[in-house]
Amino acid sequence: MTGRRKLLLGLVGVLALEVALALKAKPEIEIGAMPQWRFLLGGHEIVINSRTAVMSWLVMGIWIGAALLVRSRLREVPGRLQATFEFVTEFFDDLISDTLGPGNRAYLPWIGSLFLFLWLSNIIGVVPGLEEPTRDLNVPVGCMLVVLTMVHTSAIRKKGLKKYIKGYLQPFPPMLPLNIIGEMAKGVSLAFRLFGNIMGGAIILLVVSALVRHVLLPVGLNLFFGLFVGTIQAFVFTMLALAYTAVAVSD
Amino acid sequence: MGVDLGMIARFLGAGISVGFGGMGSGVGEGLCAHHANGAVARQPAAADQIVRTMLVAQAVAETSGIFGLLVAFVLVFGSVAGPPLLQFAVALGAGIAMGMGGIGPGVGAGIAGANACEGIGRQPRLSGLLTRTMLIGQAVSQSTAVYSLVIALLLIFVVGGG
Amino acid sequence: MEGITGAELVRAAAFLGAGIAMGFGAIGPGVGEGFAAGKACEGISRNPEQAGLLTRTMLIGQAVSESTGIYSLVIALLLIFVAAK
Numbered sequence: 001m002t003g004r005r006k007l008l009l010g011l012v013g014v015l016a017l018e019v020a021l022a023l024k025a026k027p028e029i030e031i032g033a034m035p036q037w038r039f040l041l042g043g044h045e046i047v048i049n050s051r052t053a054v055m056s057w058l059v060m061g062i063w064i065g066a067a068l069l070v071r072s073r074l075r076e077v078p079g080r081l082q083a084t085f086e087f088v089t090e091f092f093d094d095l096i097s098d099t100l101g102p103g104n105r106a107y108l109p110w111i112g113s114l115f116l117f118l119w120l121s122n123i124i125g126v127v128p129g130l131e132e133p134t135r136d137l138n139v140p141v142g143c144m145l146v147v148l149t150m151v152h153t154s155a156i157r158k159k160g161l162k163k164y165i166k167g168y169l170q171p172f173p174p175m176l177p178l179n180i181i182g183e184m185a186k187g188v189s190l191a192f193r194l195f196g197n198i199m200g201g202a203i204i205l206l207v208v209s210a211l212v213r214h215v216l217l218p219v220g221l222n223l224f225f226g227l228f229v230g231t232i233q234a235f236v237f238t239m240l241a242l243a244y245t246a247v248a249v250s251d
Numbered sequence: 252m253g254v255d256l257g258m259i260a261r262f263l264g265a266g267i268s269v270g271f272g273g274m275g276s277g278v279g280e281g282l283c284a285h286h287a288n289g290a291v292a293r294q295p296a297a298a299d300q301i302v303r304t305m306l307v308a309q310a311v312a313e314t315s316g317i318f319g320l321l322v323a324f325v326l327v328f329g330s331v332a333g334p335p336l337l338q339f340a341v342a343l344g345a346g347i348a349m350g351m352g353g354i355g356p357g358v359g360a361g362i363a364g365a366n367a368c369e370g371i372g373r374q375p376r377l378s379g380l381l382t383r384t385m386l387i388g389q390a391v392s393q394s395t396a397v398y399s400l401v402i403a404l405l406l407i408f409v410v411g412g413g
Numbered sequence: 414m415e416g417i418t419g420a421e422l423v424r425a426a427a428f429l430g431a432g433i434a435m436g437f438g439a440i441g442p443g444v445g446e447g448f449a450a451g452k453a454c455e456g457i458s459r460n461p462e463q464a465g466l467l468t469r470t471m472l473i474g475q476a477v478s479e480s481t482g483i484y485s486l487v488i489a490l491l492l493i494f495v496a497a498k
Contacts, residue, residue: 359447
Protein backbone atom coordinates (compact mmCIF):
# COMPACT_ATOMS: atom_id res chain seq x y z
CA MET A 1 0.00 0.00 0.00
CA THR A 2 2.67 2.45 1.02
CA GLY A 3 4.70 1.41 -2.03
CA ARG A 4 1.84 2.34 -4.28
CA ARG A 5 1.40 5.64 -2.50
CA LYS A 6 5.10 6.36 -2.98
CA LEU A 7 4.78 5.60 -6.68
CA LEU A 8 1.77 7.88 -6.95
CA LEU A 9 3.58 10.64 -5.10
CA GLY A 10 6.57 10.26 -7.40
CA LEU A 11 4.33 10.39 -10.46
CA VAL A 12 2.60 13.53 -9.21
CA GLY A 13 6.00 15.06 -8.53
CA VAL A 14 7.22 14.29 -12.05
CA LEU A 15 4.01 15.72 -13.52
CA ALA A 16 4.30 18.90 -11.41
CA LEU A 17 7.92 19.33 -12.45
CA GLU A 18 6.90 18.76 -16.05
CA VAL A 19 4.21 21.43 -15.88
CA ALA A 20 6.60 23.84 -14.18
CA LEU A 21 9.28 23.26 -16.80
CA ALA A 22 6.75 23.45 -19.61
CA LEU A 23 5.47 26.81 -18.34
CA LYS A 24 9.00 28.16 -18.39
CA ALA A 25 9.86 26.79 -21.82
CA LYS A 26 9.87 29.10 -24.77
CA PRO A 27 7.04 28.50 -27.23
CA GLU A 28 9.43 28.50 -30.17
CA ILE A 29 9.46 25.57 -32.49
CA GLU A 30 12.82 24.33 -33.54
CA ILE A 31 12.97 21.15 -35.53
CA GLY A 32 16.12 19.13 -35.82
CA ALA A 33 18.34 21.44 -33.76
CA MET A 34 21.38 19.42 -32.77
CA PRO A 35 24.07 20.73 -30.43
CA GLN A 36 27.46 19.51 -31.56
CA TRP A 37 31.03 19.20 -30.41
CA ARG A 38 33.57 19.80 -33.12
CA PHE A 39 37.28 19.18 -32.84
CA LEU A 40 40.23 18.44 -35.08
CA LEU A 41 41.92 15.07 -35.02
CA GLY A 42 44.83 14.52 -37.38
CA GLY A 43 43.57 17.10 -39.85
CA HIS A 44 40.01 15.78 -39.94
CA GLU A 45 37.16 17.59 -38.30
CA ILE A 46 35.28 15.24 -35.99
CA VAL A 47 31.68 16.13 -35.24
CA ILE A 48 29.86 14.57 -32.31
CA ASN A 49 26.22 15.24 -31.57
CA SER A 50 26.83 16.09 -27.95
CA ARG A 51 23.33 15.64 -26.57
CA THR A 52 22.88 12.29 -28.28
CA ALA A 53 26.25 11.06 -27.05
CA VAL A 54 25.63 12.14 -23.46
CA MET A 55 22.13 10.66 -23.44
CA SER A 56 23.10 7.31 -24.92
CA TRP A 57 25.99 7.00 -22.48
CA LEU A 58 23.57 7.86 -19.69
CA VAL A 59 21.26 5.04 -20.83
CA MET A 60 24.13 2.59 -21.06
CA GLY A 61 25.45 3.73 -17.70
CA ILE A 62 22.08 3.19 -16.05
CA TRP A 63 21.87 -0.37 -17.37
CA ILE A 64 25.47 -1.23 -16.54
CA GLY A 65 24.97 0.16 -13.04
CA ALA A 66 21.71 -1.75 -12.57
CA ALA A 67 23.29 -4.97 -13.82
CA LEU A 68 26.27 -4.60 -11.48
CA LEU A 69 23.96 -3.79 -8.59
CA VAL A 70 21.82 -6.88 -9.21
CA ARG A 71 24.85 -9.10 -9.67
CA SER A 72 26.48 -7.95 -6.47
CA ARG A 73 23.55 -9.19 -4.40
CA LEU A 74 22.34 -12.29 -6.22
CA ARG A 75 20.35 -14.49 -3.86
CA GLU A 76 18.71 -17.90 -3.95
CA VAL A 77 15.36 -16.30 -3.10
CA PRO A 78 15.26 -13.28 -5.37
CA GLY A 79 14.40 -9.81 -4.10
CA ARG A 80 12.13 -7.54 -6.07
CA LEU A 81 14.86 -6.09 -8.29
CA GLN A 82 16.41 -9.46 -8.98
CA ALA A 83 12.98 -10.93 -9.74
CA THR A 84 12.33 -8.18 -12.29
CA PHE A 85 15.64 -8.83 -14.01
CA GLU A 86 15.02 -12.58 -13.99
CA PHE A 87 11.59 -12.03 -15.50
CA VAL A 88 13.05 -9.96 -18.34
CA THR A 89 15.80 -12.50 -18.98
CA GLU A 90 13.37 -15.40 -19.01
CA PHE A 91 10.99 -13.52 -21.28
CA PHE A 92 13.66 -13.01 -23.92
CA ASP A 93 14.99 -16.52 -23.44
CA ASP A 94 11.53 -17.90 -24.23
CA LEU A 95 11.12 -15.50 -27.12
CA ILE A 96 14.38 -16.66 -28.69
CA SER A 97 13.62 -20.34 -28.31
CA ASP A 98 10.13 -19.69 -29.74
CA THR A 99 11.41 -17.94 -32.86
CA LEU A 100 14.82 -19.51 -33.50
CA GLY A 101 14.22 -22.88 -31.90
CA PRO A 102 15.85 -24.22 -28.74
CA GLY A 103 19.62 -24.18 -28.32
CA ASN A 104 20.10 -20.62 -29.51
CA ARG A 105 20.86 -19.07 -26.16
CA ALA A 106 23.92 -17.34 -27.59
CA TYR A 107 21.58 -14.72 -29.02
CA LEU A 108 20.18 -13.79 -25.61
CA PRO A 109 22.75 -11.16 -24.53
CA TRP A 110 22.57 -9.43 -27.89
CA ILE A 111 18.77 -9.36 -28.21
CA GLY A 112 18.28 -8.54 -24.54
CA SER A 113 20.68 -5.62 -24.47
CA LEU A 114 19.33 -4.32 -27.79
CA PHE A 115 15.85 -4.17 -26.31
CA LEU A 116 16.90 -2.71 -22.97
CA PHE A 117 19.00 -0.01 -24.62
CA LEU A 118 16.29 0.97 -27.10
CA TRP A 119 13.53 0.84 -24.52
CA LEU A 120 15.21 3.15 -22.04
CA SER A 121 16.37 5.34 -24.92
CA ASN A 122 12.80 5.72 -26.12
CA ILE A 123 11.18 6.48 -22.79
CA ILE A 124 13.89 8.58 -21.17
CA GLY A 125 12.39 11.71 -22.72
CA VAL A 126 9.49 11.47 -20.27
CA VAL A 127 11.82 12.70 -17.54
CA PRO A 128 11.93 16.49 -17.85
CA GLY A 129 15.22 17.82 -19.13
CA LEU A 130 16.34 14.56 -20.71
CA GLU A 131 15.99 13.75 -24.37
CA GLU A 132 15.62 10.49 -26.26
CA PRO A 133 18.88 9.56 -27.99
CA THR A 134 16.80 7.70 -30.58
CA ARG A 135 15.50 11.09 -31.72
CA ASP A 136 18.83 11.41 -33.52
CA LEU A 137 18.77 9.33 -36.70
CA ASN A 138 22.35 8.18 -36.06
CA VAL A 139 21.34 6.01 -33.11
CA PRO A 140 18.65 3.94 -34.91
CA VAL A 141 20.96 3.62 -37.92
CA GLY A 142 23.75 2.38 -35.66
CA CYS A 143 21.47 -0.21 -34.07
CA MET A 144 20.22 -1.20 -37.52
CA LEU A 145 23.80 -1.78 -38.73
CA VAL A 146 24.44 -4.01 -35.73
CA VAL A 147 21.26 -5.96 -36.51
CA LEU A 148 22.08 -6.38 -40.20
CA THR A 149 25.63 -7.53 -39.40
CA MET A 150 24.25 -10.04 -36.95
CA VAL A 151 21.55 -11.31 -39.35
CA HIS A 152 23.95 -11.82 -42.24
CA THR A 153 26.83 -13.30 -40.27
CA SER A 154 24.52 -15.80 -38.62
CA ALA A 155 23.05 -16.67 -42.03
CA ILE A 156 26.51 -17.24 -43.49
CA ARG A 157 27.61 -19.28 -40.48
CA LYS A 158 24.51 -21.44 -40.59
CA LYS A 159 24.15 -21.98 -44.32
CA GLY A 160 27.64 -21.51 -45.68
CA LEU A 161 28.74 -18.76 -48.04
CA LYS A 162 27.71 -20.57 -51.23
CA LYS A 163 24.14 -21.19 -50.20
CA TYR A 164 23.91 -17.68 -48.75
CA ILE A 165 24.89 -16.10 -52.05
CA LYS A 166 22.55 -18.43 -53.91
CA GLY A 167 19.70 -16.98 -51.86
CA TYR A 168 20.22 -13.67 -53.66
CA LEU A 169 19.70 -15.28 -57.07
CA GLN A 170 16.13 -16.33 -56.22
CA PRO A 171 13.78 -16.70 -58.04
CA PHE A 172 16.10 -16.13 -61.00
CA PRO A 173 19.56 -14.50 -61.36
CA PRO A 174 18.53 -11.15 -62.92
CA MET A 175 16.72 -10.38 -59.65
CA LEU A 176 20.10 -9.96 -57.91
CA PRO A 177 20.14 -6.14 -57.77
CA LEU A 178 16.55 -5.97 -56.58
CA ASN A 179 17.20 -8.58 -53.91
CA ILE A 180 20.15 -6.54 -52.67
CA ILE A 181 18.07 -3.35 -52.65
CA GLY A 182 15.31 -5.21 -50.83
CA GLU A 183 17.80 -6.32 -48.20
CA MET A 184 18.98 -2.74 -47.76
CA ALA A 185 15.40 -1.46 -47.66
CA LYS A 186 14.79 -3.76 -44.70
CA GLY A 187 17.49 -1.89 -42.82
CA VAL A 188 16.20 1.50 -43.92
CA SER A 189 12.68 0.72 -42.78
CA LEU A 190 13.94 -0.70 -39.49
CA ALA A 191 15.92 2.43 -38.65
CA PHE A 192 13.42 4.98 -39.97
CA ARG A 193 10.43 3.33 -38.31
CA LEU A 194 12.02 3.87 -34.91
CA PHE A 195 13.32 7.32 -35.77
CA GLY A 196 10.02 8.42 -37.35
CA ASN A 197 7.95 7.34 -34.40
CA ILE A 198 10.16 8.93 -31.75
CA MET A 199 10.87 12.09 -33.75
CA GLY A 200 7.20 12.30 -34.75
CA GLY A 201 6.12 12.11 -31.14
CA ALA A 202 8.71 14.72 -30.18
CA ILE A 203 7.67 17.17 -32.90
CA ILE A 204 3.97 16.72 -32.26
CA LEU A 205 4.61 17.34 -28.55
CA LEU A 206 6.62 20.44 -29.36
CA VAL A 207 3.97 21.86 -31.67
CA VAL A 208 1.01 21.02 -29.45
CA SER A 209 2.82 22.43 -26.41
CA ALA A 210 3.37 25.68 -28.26
CA LEU A 211 -0.27 25.80 -29.43
CA VAL A 212 -1.87 25.22 -26.04
CA ARG A 213 0.77 27.27 -24.19
CA HIS A 214 1.99 24.21 -22.30
CA VAL A 215 -1.13 23.66 -20.24
CA LEU A 216 -1.81 20.07 -19.19
CA LEU A 217 -2.51 18.47 -22.58
CA PRO A 218 1.18 17.83 -23.37
CA VAL A 219 1.57 15.81 -20.19
CA GLY A 220 -0.87 13.15 -21.34
CA LEU A 221 0.55 13.23 -24.85
CA ASN A 222 4.01 12.84 -23.38
CA LEU A 223 2.94 9.73 -21.52
CA PHE A 224 1.34 8.26 -24.66
CA PHE A 225 4.23 8.98 -26.99
CA GLY A 226 6.96 8.46 -24.43
CA LEU A 227 5.91 5.36 -22.56
CA PHE A 228 3.44 3.57 -24.82
CA VAL A 229 4.82 4.21 -28.28
CA GLY A 230 8.39 4.04 -27.01
CA THR A 231 7.88 0.61 -25.47
CA ILE A 232 6.06 -0.77 -28.51
CA GLN A 233 8.65 0.54 -30.94
CA ALA A 234 11.55 -0.86 -28.92
CA PHE A 235 9.82 -4.24 -28.84
CA VAL A 236 9.01 -4.10 -32.55
CA PHE A 237 12.65 -3.31 -33.39
CA THR A 238 13.87 -6.24 -31.29
CA MET A 239 11.23 -8.65 -32.61
CA LEU A 240 12.03 -7.73 -36.20
CA ALA A 241 15.74 -8.29 -35.56
CA LEU A 242 14.86 -11.75 -34.27
CA ALA A 243 12.42 -12.51 -37.08
CA TYR A 244 14.88 -11.40 -39.78
CA THR A 245 17.49 -13.66 -38.20
CA ALA A 246 15.02 -16.56 -38.17
CA VAL A 247 14.17 -16.07 -41.85
CA ALA A 248 17.82 -15.65 -42.89
CA VAL A 249 18.88 -18.77 -41.00
CA SER A 250 15.97 -20.98 -42.09
CA ASP A 251 15.78 -21.45 -45.86
CA MET B 252 0.36 40.07 -57.63
CA GLY B 253 2.36 38.50 -54.84
CA VAL B 254 1.43 34.90 -55.13
CA ASP B 255 3.55 32.78 -52.82
CA LEU B 256 3.59 29.46 -54.65
CA GLY B 257 5.67 27.86 -51.92
CA MET B 258 3.24 28.74 -49.17
CA ILE B 259 0.24 27.62 -51.23
CA ALA B 260 1.85 24.27 -51.80
CA ARG B 261 2.94 23.90 -48.19
CA PHE B 262 -0.59 24.36 -46.93
CA LEU B 263 -2.07 22.16 -49.66
CA GLY B 264 0.55 19.51 -48.99
CA ALA B 265 -0.13 19.61 -45.26
CA GLY B 266 -3.84 19.08 -45.90
CA ILE B 267 -3.23 16.19 -48.25
CA SER B 268 -0.71 14.64 -45.90
CA VAL B 269 -2.83 14.62 -42.78
CA GLY B 270 -6.15 14.12 -44.61
CA PHE B 271 -5.29 11.10 -46.66
CA GLY B 272 -2.80 9.81 -44.12
CA GLY B 273 -5.51 9.75 -41.50
CA MET B 274 -7.90 7.89 -43.81
CA GLY B 275 -6.04 4.61 -43.72
CA SER B 276 -5.41 4.71 -39.99
CA GLY B 277 -9.06 5.48 -39.36
CA VAL B 278 -10.29 2.54 -41.42
CA GLY B 279 -7.66 0.24 -39.92
CA GLU B 280 -8.50 1.14 -36.35
CA GLY B 281 -12.18 0.75 -37.08
CA LEU B 282 -11.56 -2.72 -38.49
CA CYS B 283 -9.66 -3.62 -35.32
CA ALA B 284 -12.46 -2.48 -33.08
CA HIS B 285 -15.07 -4.20 -35.26
CA HIS B 286 -13.41 -7.57 -35.04
CA ALA B 287 -12.49 -7.10 -31.40
CA ASN B 288 -16.15 -6.48 -30.61
CA GLY B 289 -17.15 -9.61 -32.46
CA ALA B 290 -14.54 -11.61 -30.59
CA VAL B 291 -15.64 -10.26 -27.21
CA ALA B 292 -19.25 -11.12 -28.01
CA ARG B 293 -18.21 -14.68 -28.79
CA GLN B 294 -15.75 -15.10 -25.93
CA PRO B 295 -16.60 -12.65 -23.11
CA ALA B 296 -14.19 -14.35 -20.72
CA ALA B 297 -11.23 -13.21 -22.84
CA ALA B 298 -12.41 -9.60 -23.07
CA ASP B 299 -9.37 -8.34 -21.17
CA GLN B 300 -6.80 -9.82 -23.51
CA ILE B 301 -8.79 -8.88 -26.59
CA VAL B 302 -9.15 -5.25 -25.57
CA ARG B 303 -5.46 -5.03 -24.67
CA THR B 304 -4.38 -6.42 -28.02
CA MET B 305 -6.89 -4.17 -29.80
CA LEU B 306 -5.40 -1.08 -28.14
CA VAL B 307 -1.85 -2.08 -29.04
CA ALA B 308 -2.93 -2.84 -32.61
CA GLN B 309 -4.67 0.50 -32.92
CA ALA B 310 -1.65 2.35 -31.57
CA VAL B 311 0.48 0.73 -34.26
CA ALA B 312 -2.12 1.32 -36.98
CA GLU B 313 -2.08 4.96 -35.91
CA THR B 314 1.60 5.26 -36.91
CA SER B 315 0.95 6.19 -40.53
CA GLY B 316 -1.55 8.82 -39.44
CA ILE B 317 1.01 10.22 -37.02
CA PHE B 318 3.59 10.32 -39.81
CA GLY B 319 1.04 12.29 -41.86
CA LEU B 320 0.52 14.70 -38.98
CA LEU B 321 4.30 15.02 -38.57
CA VAL B 322 4.82 15.91 -42.23
CA ALA B 323 1.90 18.35 -42.06
CA PHE B 324 3.40 20.09 -39.02
CA VAL B 325 6.80 20.28 -40.68
CA LEU B 326 5.18 21.77 -43.79
CA VAL B 327 3.07 24.30 -41.92
CA PHE B 328 5.63 25.47 -39.38
CA GLY B 329 8.80 24.91 -41.38
CA SER B 330 9.87 26.49 -44.61
CA VAL B 331 11.17 25.37 -47.97
CA ALA B 332 13.89 27.25 -49.84
CA GLY B 333 14.58 27.61 -53.54
CA PRO B 334 12.84 29.04 -56.63
CA PRO B 335 9.03 29.31 -56.24
CA LEU B 336 8.20 26.54 -58.68
CA LEU B 337 10.58 24.13 -56.95
CA GLN B 338 9.16 25.07 -53.55
CA PHE B 339 5.74 24.26 -54.95
CA ALA B 340 6.82 20.87 -56.28
CA VAL B 341 8.76 19.92 -53.16
CA ALA B 342 6.02 20.80 -50.69
CA LEU B 343 3.21 19.26 -52.71
CA GLY B 344 5.30 16.18 -53.52
CA ALA B 345 6.08 15.62 -49.85
CA GLY B 346 2.41 15.98 -48.94
CA ILE B 347 1.27 13.54 -51.62
CA ALA B 348 3.99 11.03 -50.77
CA MET B 349 3.12 10.88 -47.09
CA GLY B 350 -0.64 11.31 -47.47
CA MET B 351 -1.24 8.64 -50.08
CA GLY B 352 1.52 6.49 -48.65
CA GLY B 353 -0.23 6.42 -45.30
CA ILE B 354 -3.47 4.90 -46.62
CA GLY B 355 -2.37 1.35 -47.36
CA PRO B 356 -0.25 0.67 -44.28
CA GLY B 357 -2.98 2.03 -42.02
CA VAL B 358 -5.57 -0.34 -43.48
CA GLY B 359 -3.09 -3.21 -43.60
CA ALA B 360 -2.05 -2.84 -39.96
CA GLY B 361 -5.74 -2.71 -39.08
CA ILE B 362 -6.43 -5.98 -40.89
CA ALA B 363 -3.58 -7.67 -39.04
CA GLY B 364 -4.85 -6.36 -35.73
CA ALA B 365 -8.41 -7.40 -36.52
CA ASN B 366 -7.43 -10.98 -37.25
CA ALA B 367 -5.24 -11.12 -34.16
CA CYS B 368 -8.22 -10.07 -32.02
CA GLU B 369 -10.35 -12.73 -33.69
CA GLY B 370 -7.65 -15.31 -33.05
CA ILE B 371 -7.48 -14.41 -29.36
CA GLY B 372 -11.25 -14.74 -29.23
CA ARG B 373 -10.82 -18.25 -30.55
CA GLN B 374 -7.79 -19.21 -28.40
CA PRO B 375 -7.41 -16.83 -25.44
CA ARG B 376 -4.37 -18.59 -24.01
CA LEU B 377 -2.37 -17.74 -27.14
CA SER B 378 -2.75 -13.99 -26.64
CA GLY B 379 0.97 -13.39 -26.12
CA LEU B 380 2.04 -15.31 -29.21
CA LEU B 381 -0.68 -13.75 -31.35
CA THR B 382 0.11 -10.21 -30.19
CA ARG B 383 3.78 -10.79 -30.99
CA THR B 384 3.06 -12.15 -34.47
CA MET B 385 0.65 -9.30 -35.05
CA LEU B 386 3.28 -6.74 -34.08
CA ILE B 387 5.84 -8.23 -36.48
CA GLY B 388 3.29 -8.34 -39.30
CA GLN B 389 2.11 -4.81 -38.65
CA ALA B 390 5.65 -3.50 -38.45
CA VAL B 391 6.50 -5.02 -41.81
CA SER B 392 3.29 -3.81 -43.43
CA GLN B 393 4.21 -0.36 -42.21
CA SER B 394 7.55 -0.26 -43.97
CA THR B 395 6.02 1.37 -47.04
CA ALA B 396 4.71 4.18 -44.83
CA VAL B 397 8.26 4.51 -43.54
CA TYR B 398 9.58 4.76 -47.11
CA SER B 399 7.00 7.47 -47.77
CA LEU B 400 8.19 9.34 -44.70
CA VAL B 401 11.78 9.02 -45.90
CA ILE B 402 10.86 10.45 -49.32
CA ALA B 403 8.80 13.26 -47.79
CA LEU B 404 11.55 14.26 -45.35
CA LEU B 405 14.18 13.98 -48.10
CA LEU B 406 12.12 16.31 -50.26
CA ILE B 407 11.61 18.83 -47.47
CA PHE B 408 14.98 18.84 -45.74
CA VAL B 409 17.50 17.76 -48.39
CA VAL B 410 16.01 19.16 -51.60
CA GLY B 411 14.09 22.04 -50.03
CA GLY B 412 16.73 22.81 -47.43
CA GLY B 413 18.88 24.54 -50.07
CA MET C 414 4.70 33.31 -64.88
CA GLU C 415 7.93 34.75 -66.24
CA GLY C 416 11.27 33.66 -64.91
CA ILE C 417 10.54 29.94 -64.96
CA THR C 418 13.12 28.09 -66.99
CA GLY C 419 12.64 24.75 -68.68
CA ALA C 420 15.20 23.10 -66.41
CA GLU C 421 13.31 24.33 -63.38
CA LEU C 422 10.10 22.89 -64.73
CA VAL C 423 11.77 19.52 -65.23
CA ARG C 424 13.14 19.49 -61.70
CA ALA C 425 9.75 20.47 -60.29
CA ALA C 426 8.11 17.67 -62.23
CA ALA C 427 10.71 15.22 -60.95
CA PHE C 428 10.06 16.16 -57.30
CA LEU C 429 6.30 16.02 -57.74
CA GLY C 430 6.71 12.72 -59.55
CA ALA C 431 8.79 11.32 -56.71
CA GLY C 432 6.05 12.20 -54.26
CA ILE C 433 3.36 10.62 -56.42
CA ALA C 434 5.44 7.50 -57.04
CA MET C 435 6.09 6.80 -53.39
CA GLY C 436 2.67 7.93 -52.20
CA PHE C 437 0.53 5.81 -54.49
CA GLY C 438 3.07 3.01 -54.62
CA ALA C 439 2.79 2.57 -50.87
CA ILE C 440 -0.96 1.89 -50.86
CA GLY C 441 -0.97 -1.59 -52.33
CA PRO C 442 1.91 -3.19 -50.41
CA GLY C 443 0.60 -1.79 -47.15
CA VAL C 444 -2.81 -3.40 -47.56
CA GLY C 445 -1.39 -6.59 -49.03
CA GLU C 446 1.13 -7.13 -46.25
CA GLY C 447 -1.65 -6.50 -43.79
CA PHE C 448 -3.64 -9.35 -45.34
CA ALA C 449 -0.64 -11.63 -44.98
CA ALA C 450 -0.19 -10.69 -41.33
CA GLY C 451 -3.90 -11.13 -40.63
CA LYS C 452 -4.05 -14.60 -42.12
CA ALA C 453 -0.90 -15.60 -40.27
CA CYS C 454 -2.54 -14.59 -36.97
CA GLU C 455 -5.62 -16.56 -37.92
CA GLY C 456 -3.53 -19.57 -38.86
CA ILE C 457 -1.65 -19.48 -35.58
CA SER C 458 -4.88 -19.40 -33.60
CA ARG C 459 -5.99 -22.49 -35.52
CA ASN C 460 -2.72 -24.34 -35.41
CA PRO C 461 -0.45 -22.95 -32.68
CA GLU C 462 2.25 -25.63 -33.07
CA GLN C 463 3.18 -24.23 -36.46
CA ALA C 464 3.63 -20.66 -35.17
CA GLY C 465 7.29 -20.45 -36.20
CA LEU C 466 6.65 -21.77 -39.69
CA LEU C 467 3.64 -19.49 -40.15
CA THR C 468 5.60 -16.43 -39.04
CA ARG C 469 8.43 -17.23 -41.43
CA THR C 470 6.00 -17.82 -44.29
CA MET C 471 4.28 -14.55 -43.46
CA LEU C 472 7.59 -12.65 -43.53
CA ILE C 473 8.61 -14.19 -46.86
CA GLY C 474 5.21 -13.41 -48.40
CA GLN C 475 5.38 -9.88 -47.08
CA ALA C 476 8.88 -9.44 -48.46
CA VAL C 477 7.59 -10.40 -51.90
CA SER C 478 4.53 -8.18 -51.73
CA GLU C 479 6.71 -5.35 -50.53
CA SER C 480 8.82 -5.48 -53.68
CA THR C 481 6.49 -3.07 -55.52
CA GLY C 482 6.87 -0.66 -52.63
CA ILE C 483 10.62 -0.97 -53.00
CA TYR C 484 10.36 -0.27 -56.74
CA SER C 485 8.49 2.91 -55.86
CA LEU C 486 11.18 3.86 -53.38
CA VAL C 487 13.91 3.25 -55.97
CA ILE C 488 12.08 5.30 -58.60
CA ALA C 489 11.42 8.13 -56.15
CA LEU C 490 15.08 8.23 -55.10
CA LEU C 491 16.16 8.12 -58.76
CA LEU C 492 13.83 11.02 -59.56
CA ILE C 493 15.11 13.09 -56.64
CA PHE C 494 18.82 12.44 -57.01
CA VAL C 495 19.40 11.53 -60.66
CA ALA C 496 16.66 13.00 -62.85
CA ALA C 497 16.57 16.32 -60.99
CA LYS C 498 20.26 17.11 -61.52
